[in-house]
Amino acid sequence: MEMSWKLKEKPPYQSAVDRVLGWSRKYSIFPYPFITACCGMEYMSVASSHYDLDRFGAGLPRFSPRQADLLLVVGTVNHKLSPVLKRVWDQMAEPKWCMAFGACASVGGPYNNYAVLQGIDKIVPVDIYIPGCPPRPEAVLDGLMKLQEKIQNQKHDLFWK
Amino acid sequence: MIADEIVNKLNDRFTDLGLECKVDKGHAVAIVPVDNLAGLLKSLKTEDELGFNFFMDITAVDWQEREPRFEVVYHLYSTEHNHRLRIKTNVKEGQDVPTSTGLWSIADWMEREVWDMYGIRFSGHPNMKRLLLYEEFKGHPLRKDYPYDKQQPLVEPTWPVRETQAKMDDVKIHRP
Ligand code: SF4
Numbered sequence: 001m002e003m004s005w006k007l008k009e010k011p012p013y014q015s016a017v018d019r020v021l022g023w024s025r026k027y028s029i030f031p032y033p034f035i036t037a038c039c040g041m042e043y044m045s046v047a048s049s050h051y052d053l054d055r056f057g058a059g060l061p062r063f064s065p066r067q068a069d070l071l072l073v074v075g076t077v078n079h080k081l082s083p084v085l086k087r088v089w090d091q092m093a094e095p096k097w098c099m100a101f102g103a104c105a106s107v108g109g110p111y112n113n114y115a116v117l118q119g120i121d122k123i124v125p126v127d128i129y130i131p132g133c134p135p136r137p138e139a140v141l142d143g144l145m146k147l148q149e150k151i152q153n154q155k156h157d158l159f160w161k
Numbered sequence: 162m163i164a165d166e167i168v169n170k171l172n173d174r175f176t177d178l179g180l181e182c183k184v185d186k187g188h189a190v191a192i193v194p195v196d197n198l199a200g201l202l203k204s205l206k207t208e209d210e211l212g213f214n215f216f217m218d219i220t221a222v223d224w225q226e227r228e229p230r231f232e233v234v235y236h237l238y239s240t241e242h243n244h245r246l247r248i249k250t251n252v253k254e255g256q257d258v259p260t261s262t263g264l265w266s267i268a269d270w271m272e273r274e275v276w277d278m279y280g281i282r283f284s285g286h287p288n289m290k291r292l293l294l295y296e297e298f299k300g301h302p303l304r305k306d307y308p309y310d311k312q313q314p315l316v317e318p319t320w321p322v323r324e325t326q327a328k329m330d331d332v333k334i335h336r337p
Contacts, residue, residue: 080295082316112310114302115294122318 014155021156025069025095026148027057032068034088037075039102042134051137056144065091070147071124076104078115082123089124095156097147100126101140103133162244164189170210175201188247195233195250199259205237205246206264213237213246216265219272221279225305229253231281235261257284278303 033043047053062068065088077085100120103109106129108118120126127150130143162170167189168182178197183190193201205213217236224230235248252258260283261268272283273292280301282289295315300307
């Protein structure tokens, strides 16, 4: 006999679950800032009181990937560092999202050489890209709101598989 | 001492080392055969009048089609006398340069960087390993025959990577 706690089919209240979980998850994003380069200054300015990431419920950076929901890759990632990034992503617990902050994290930015990974999407799945070198804080907030929209419209499983 | 004085001083003091000294854009430059390099550096560091106690930098130049191919460049500074000197030495590909770790301990990492980037070995160095790049890296990226965008990823990319490798025959390097 198959012993499974998983629901065999979508329960009738699934859409309500999606809405409620989406709403609660989008306002309680715990970011893990993976900061490697100059974009980090911009992250600090976004996170501090003038632009205030906390208004969107993302104001509590967790410095352990186990406690984080959002991997914020801020800055240039080079090939030597890429195993570290991959490992941090693998250590994060579901549900998790990833944001490429700035041109370097998105596509390698101004660097096309032996050292720099040409975009973190080569090794981790990215949910949202923020362009700019570095992006303005407004652009980051816009990206965060787009991510919240994405989380709200996502399907959420009550029991994460 | 200002640049001309250093040049005169070096010419007087080191007659037997085959030095070629000049003032280039207000900066004292000495070109020395690689066999005499270790002796010259030792005197520059230890003699009171010269007193080059600060090892600022060491780097190299790849002249690709010139023979010998590489030029190793030292920058020295004296905090006592406030004067500077640039020392150049020419080395062939695969030729060793004597280490200066015994004189200035910071030369340890700087020489490792030169090995990493140009593939020039320093004989007598205690730990001749790559400094900045990873051990799996093949080749030396600041050599002119290394394609400038050739990548050696450590993590297997999840989807095909765009073809980026430059054809080095088409790349014209401007040389004065
Ligand atoms: S995108 Fe620009 S500002 Fe950001 S890390 Fe790269 S070079 Fe620095």
